[in-house]
Amino acid sequence: TQNYRITLLPGDGIGPEIMAVAVDVLKIIGQQFDLQFEFQEALIGGAAIDATGEPLPSTTLDTCRQSDAVLLAAIGGYKWDSLPSNIRPEAGLLGLRAGLGLFANLRPAQILPQLIDASTLKREVVEGVDIMVVRELTGGIYFGKPKGIFTTDTGEKRGVNTMVYTESEIERIGRVAFETARKRKGKLCSVDKANVLEVSQLWRDRITKLSQEYPDVELSHLYVDNAAMQLVRAPKQFDTIVTGNLFGDILSDAAAMLTGSIGMLPSASLGASGPGVFEPVHGSAPDIAGQDKANPLAQVLSAAMMLRYGLDQPKAADRIEQAVFQVLEQGDRTGDIMSLGKNLLGCRAMGDALIKV
């Protein structure tokens, strides 16, 4: 038996409901694959603010550090929106990324054949779309200094953030991206704004140099504005995309929305060593929280990503992904992905369906 310590961060809104389903699924998978999960719950986001005044209590970070992987659900909600930014739920997420050194964010956007009609794009445009966005997650304008709101000599306020990348930061995420592309279709598109930004010129230079070590990967470059267009125009041209923190935030969400069902999309955030964090792309959906209406599938697929990328258990990951495929195949749907003639299930019932297949 393989033992794993998993920190669970259910967070806010629908977080606890979808997390419960993922935990049930992991328990069954554990039995099937002879894996033993030791789950430990900790506070983050709004839930942590309410309990401790801080979005990321140090005990949470410690618990995460001592575990093999972290499964996160969702954070945030209207309730905490008016707090100062350093004690808002989002600060907890950014603190977790920085604290665990999670510099690589993997965000797949894949069209599932059963849900293709959920896309706002035409079937022929999105059929077969399978994109992996590799987003740098601990650098760039999210963390660069100086930052803040300053007062100028004339008494006017001036807001400042700094987009910074060093060569080693670029190389580090570049390697993850080339390795990822190599395991996929061997195509990597690096996105920057090198026609305007110096930080992007360094990015492009470094990625280009690195490509010499990966002759089997076909590298291309796009400006971020063009990349946003191309995602809408012809998304099938993309295999793996690598980009900085801010551009990755925007493009991975645009790519996710091509599928029409962001309630289905997981993500992985990985560091050089230590535990990764695995979480759905969607938010905490406070409007439907506690009503057993949430779609738990992105959370369940995040558990699959945890098995694949965090615990090196690809077979167990495959099994979960198959189960999700099967429930969709048999017509089970939560409200967000419901369509005519399908079976409408609540969050828990979807969990039960997963466990049965």
Add this chain to the structure above:
Amino acid sequence: TQNYRITLLPGDGIGPEIMAVAVDVLKIIGQQFDLQFEFQEALIGGAAIDATGEPLPSTTLDTCRQSDAVLLAAIGGYKWDSLPSNIRPEAGLLGLRAGLGLFANLRPAQILPQLIDASTLKREVVEGVDIMVVRELTGGIYFGKPKGIFTTDTGEKRGVNTMVYTESEIERIGRVAFETARKRKGKLCSVDKANVLEVSQLWRDRITKLSQEYPDVELSHLYVDNAAMQLVRAPKQFDTIVTGNLFGDILSDAAAMLTGSIGMLPSASLGASGPGVFEPVHGSAPDIAGQDKANPLAQVLSAAMMLRYGLDQPKAADRIEQAVFQVLEQGDRTGDIMSLGKNLLGCRAMGDALIKV
């Protein structure tokens, strides 16, 4: 007779061909509306680099300053892509924006009923889409300092750009946006990344305060990642969007691509006083340059925007827009917007068709 001095900047690639059509159209419009245009041509972009070594010769900027409006076609091409960034064609464009103080970029994205099938999105999703993106154009990370590539103590290179906005810069573009929304459907969505960036917090605060002066305009806020999603998910929710330079670059291109035909989209760049610059959204398309294949309609519609926003001749602008509508209605198409059963025309023939209607 009203006299106008117009600087023409044909630039590179297909620029000269499409500019020629726009000038022909303006001449006819001048006769019809008793307007006299005095055209003066000047160099910019690659053409200027080849002739003078600089992407924006000072004589060009002087000529522009002395005119009532500037009509620009397109700049750039593979040929100049490997030059250092400060003498690349794009530097000419940025220099023109800064030199003329063009802080407000208006980028309409409108679905034309005749071309609705060109969109990669489903008809019901895009039918009636009519979005105006108001992008700040002389501030933000495009111009903020410090910027450059520096060497750290450890000998490593470090790329830096700075996103800066002052209150007065935000207020200035905010006013343009509220005024624009007021003349449209009265809905303004401000886009930022206030959950992470301080510069965005200042942006959001300032725009929110300003909204008190425009009680007839309904203001909302979106984070940039969510805005990119919503443009794909449900573009009809948007009327007017206001955002900073970088986010505007990305979102206006994404919005443009919703229409499926960026060969149709004009733009206006305006300052507090002095001449505005009017140009198509599409690029210089070096692959089809000189082959009489280019679509001149975005250039012609840019001339219409020039009449409307630059010269206060809305009736003449209306007339041009009607002519474009009519040629589309009668089935005339250039290659980029061609579909079965329509009449395929070259660039010049499209110009002739416009003049006949």
